[in-house]
């Protein structure tokens with residue numbers, strides 16, 4: 249390695265370090281305002297905190313639901329949840345969701361917070377630890393979460409394409425093939 253390329257390597261390593269330090273500082277600052285635990289790499293944390301901030305500032309009531317019904321958001325290979333996730337109020341999101349535009353990721357979080365709300369509200373009202381599947385999943389629940397998400401997108405003045413995309417799901421049984429995979 250020549251001295252010149254050695255210097256360049258050192259400089260680019262310094263640059264990467266600087267970028268990482270800046271990312272870290274941004275994450276710390278954003279996370280300070282948000283009570284939800286976010287688990288994953290730096291990119292995932294930034295994307296998740298951006299989505300949560302968007303909900304917090306543009307749709308405060310929806311944000312109240314998000315923080316009441318979601319405790320933790322984790323990075324995963326696919327976006328999904330099961331009943332045990334609902335009990336723990338933990339949701340997993342994969343790259344196609346968290347790397348998409350922030351409005352779309354925010355929609356997915358809001359949509360899933362409503363699944364959790366349906367589940368926990370039933371437990372509270374019926375003072376029961378067992379919740380029938382059709383309360384929080386299946387056709388009725390999915391369409392309720394979809395409508396709740398559409399209201400959110402309208403509230404934040406989201407891209408018209410996204411709103412239309414969601415509205416087109418009113419006649420699609422998307423959850424059937426995906427086994428509770430979210431979006």
Ligand SMILES: [Zn+2]
Pocket residue numbers: 359360363390393430
């Ligand atoms: Zn859903």
